[in-house]
Amino acid sequence: MSAIAASFVVRAAAGAANTSDSSSSGAPGGTATTGGAPAGAAAYGGASGSAGPSDFQLVWGVDIFLLSLIALLFVTRTPRFLARLYSFSEWTSGLVLRNRSYFKRTSAPRRVEFPVTQNSGMYEVSLSSDESHTMYQEKAFARRVGETGMPVQGSYPPHVSNCPSFCRPLLKLMHARIHTGLSFSHFLLMLIWLGTITLPAFYATNAFTDPVRFGWIAAAQLPFVYAFGTKNNVIGVLLGVGYEKINFMHRHSARIVLVAVNVHSLGYIYKWCIAKDFMEEIAEPKNYWGLIGLICIDGLFLFSTEIFRKKAYNLFIATHISSLTVLIVAMLYHYRGTVYWAYACAAFYLLDILLRVLKTRVASATLRPIPELGLTRVEIPNINSGWRAGQHVRIRVVSSGMGLIGWSEVHPFTIASVSDSQEGLVLFCKKAGDWTNKLYNLANTCSSEDNIRRVSVMVQGPYGGLGNTMAASFSAAMFVCGGSGISFATSVIQELIQKDLDSQSRVKCIELIWTVQDASCLVPMLPLFTSMIQQSVFTPIRISVFYTRAPTGKFPFSDNFFQSTSLTLSPGRPKFQRHFEEIITRSVSLNSSPKSAGSSGLFVGVCGPVALADSAFDAAGRIEPYHRDQIGGVEVHAETFGW
Incomplete structure (x- = not known):
């Protein structure tokens, strides 16, 4: 297997060399390296005159190792994955919301x-x-x-x-909290991930004089950022967990990309400033596309901080969508050798968008305020099936009563009702911010003779669980x-x-x-x-x-x-x-x-x-x-x- 993997890496490196720009240097946005390195090594950021692996081969090998780590976690969860096959409904439910009209009966069967x-x-x-x-x-x-x-015959x-x-004695250690919401198992996984990235970051290179390697690291980590961050999470499906459970890895890999991109970019900017040819270098298309990518990454970091996530959610989500879209284009135009990772990012991103569209339903909802709990009860009778207990949906209320841009906001809420019931999908939306307060006030404003507020909603899901x-x-x-x-x-x-x-x-x-x-x-x-x-x-x-x-x-x-x-x-x-x-x-x-x-x-x-x-x-x-x-x-x- 190792020989096959090595052969595949060499062929992939050779294929990428044929697609790279002959005028490009050893890394995204770099200038030509000095010395007599072979053409293939120079095209992939290999050290001058070095007989060791090229930058491309190093980061590609790291990606294979990280994928193997995810595969190992999947193997440990395979018994539970297979146990759900005992019932076909265990796999068909929890995928797509739907309306099953025959469940609306006047009386339930005697049990x-x-x-x-x-x-x-x-x-x-x-x-x-x-x-x-x-x-x-x-x-x-x-x-x-x-x-x-x-x-009734039992079927357990x-x-x-x-x-x-x-292994039960280890659970106490693995579940121990290092920080609020951060367990030791989370910390251990992040430490292993970071330690794996450390190898290509410092092996046979110097970040202060040769920032090439960090450009490759950023490119190789970006697909993981996209994969861990999507709502319809491929990795989450394999591991049997919701996207919210592995979001910490989305942030962790994103921080690695943030550091790598800035080290890579600032290294070249420093070189150009010392050589007094910054304006000439940045005018090169591959270099100003690299600058655009840097702005996208730093902008994502800025608007992903807690103050923007909680106080300006619309700004947070808008910058995320726009920056992640532009970033893929910037990768392709910055350096053609990153085409494999750019396509991987695009695949995860487009798959998520497609599944979001397929999982979205438009329906009429009834709003009822519950003052004792300080929340709004949202009832959607036309959606009565398709979720598993414990899952949540993302809801958008299409009503002028939600304000000028309130209709554009999407918020997640856990489903409070059981699937295949007469009451349909029920949500409890607690007043916890501007949007939920507007929803509560809208529920208090009755627009019909039966003292009930009805609105149109867009429901996306189900997720998690x-x-x-x-x-x-x-x-x-x-x-x-x-x-x-x-x-x-x-x-x-x-x-x-x-x-x-x-x-x-x-x-x-x-x-x-x-x-x-x-x-x-x-x-x-x-x-x-x-x-x-x-x-x-x-x-x-x-x-x-x-x-x-x-x-x-x-x-x-x-x-x-x-x-x-x-x-x-x-x-x-x-x-x-x-x-x-x-x-x-x-x-x-x-x-x-x-x-x-x-x-x-x-x-x-x-x-x-x-x-x-x-x-x-x-x-x-x-x-x-x-x-x-x-x-x-x-x-x-x-x-x-x-x-």
């Missing part, structure tokens, strides 16, 4: 049957006490049935652990949410309930921890929470709501309202460690029966601020090894606000 000999009064589920819910949950009084009334998804049991992780394959599921992050939990829990009623879920118990600022936030969510508890006949759900601020005005609930452990409301912040230990104990006891197949792990879904996710990872790392092995491992999946 649970209770013997008529039982007291009919026990079918009425109440949250007033533990006794009524316990009786309702008793499996001896219920069974799963299909539409024909026949018992295979469970593949994300980490072998002997659980990837190759199947929550239904775990023995227990726990969700930790903050504020509007409840949308992630409600969608996944409702999907787990549906799968459980169809006998397609291994989950034996579910727990939801929701942290809000005020106790009144529970009021609008109470019907949904009650419904989930009622529907989950065979899998007990426990919902714990915590409020962090003292109630203003009258407390929204009576003193005897919360007498069931199925739904509790408490002041303060949750102690994740205690909740983890409790759900592990409950799950192990439920899986200890002779008919049980054993524990298959605890799934922890986190959605909220970065600090909340870091706290959940820290608590998971402090679980006793004995308890972690009892449950079959603990896996944390985080969806964080911001980027």
Whole structure:
């Protein structure tokens, strides 16, 4: 294999030499090198008189190594990739949003049957006490049935652990936070990536006297910048993660390009200024195209800083689109030897644009303000299928009520509803900026007789989600949410309930921890929470709501309202460690029966601020090894606000 790879590199170098400009020097934008280097080496930035590899061969070899690293990560995730093949719907869902009209039925098919000999009064589920819910949950009084009334045969998804049991002690180290939102595993990957780039940066060259090599490094890294940064991410699909999970590598590789381009450009500018021929050199087409590329890179860096991303998002996105487009053209005209990498950048970029168009739907939406939560509920009934629980969409509201340029903004929101439901696609848009505040005010402005605001929207997606992780394959599921992050939990829990009623879920118990600022936030969510508890006949759900601020005005609930452990409301912040230990104990006891197949792990879904996710990872790392092995491992999946 190594001989084949070496032969391919030599042929690629020779092919690129034939396409290069004979008047060009050793690197993009460079002047002719001195000495008697062979023509091929000179054309590719090889050191004068050097018998070693050329610059092209060095960076090409580094790219092959980095691609091999990505391939190795893919191989480690292959078992989960293949496990999803157990069901065809696991692959067909979560790709394209659609409308399936036959799901709009007046009544759902019967799925649970209770013997008529039982007291009919026990079918009425109440949250007033533990006794009524316990009786309702008793499996001896219920069974799963299909539409024909026949018992449903179980078809459980295979469970593949994300980490072998002997490697579980390393999870605490890999998940340890070096900085807010930055784990040790992220840091290690970035360190390996940077260390790999260091080899061509300093091998047989001097950045102060010969900036050629850094031009090649920038060109070779740019395809990774495009690949890691696109919404329809090829690398993300291979690894089974959403684009937002590998965006840190987009930034990391972009910083490498930023440094390499500036070292390369400033080195030549310094040479030209010393020789007092800057104006003559910069007038050369290949050199002023190089200057245009430098401006694009530095402009991208400037407008990608946090202040522009959060305070001037439209400016950030406009400069990104324009600069990344011009940059590809600048590469081609700057130096023809970079044609392979320029075409790779264009391929990733155009594929992303094409898939965005194919994933975009235009529909009518209903806006409803929810003052207690400070958010807008967006309902799109004409889109009711095509996503997996936990995925998000990017939405554009086409209305003059959004302001002069508000219609042009696209914002991501997690889908709060389950696919193939009558209510369609539902989003919770929390007031967190100018655009979301305008949306909330627009929802308060009723334009119809039924006191509902209707607008046209463009919805793009779905994106992200659980990837190759199947929550239904775990023995227990726990969700930790903050504020509007409840949308992630409600969608996944409702999907787990549906799968459980169809006998397609291994989950034996579910727990939801929701942290809000005020106790009144529970009021609008109470019907949904009650419904989930009622529907989950065979899998007990426990919902714990915590409020962090003292109630203003009258407390929204009576003193005897919360007498069931199925739904509790408490002041303060949750102690994740205690909740983890409790759900592990409950799950192990439920899986200890002779008919049980054993524990298959605890799934922890986190959605909220970065600090909340870091706290959940820290608590998971402090679980006793004995308890972690009892449950079959603990896996944390985080969806964080911001980027």
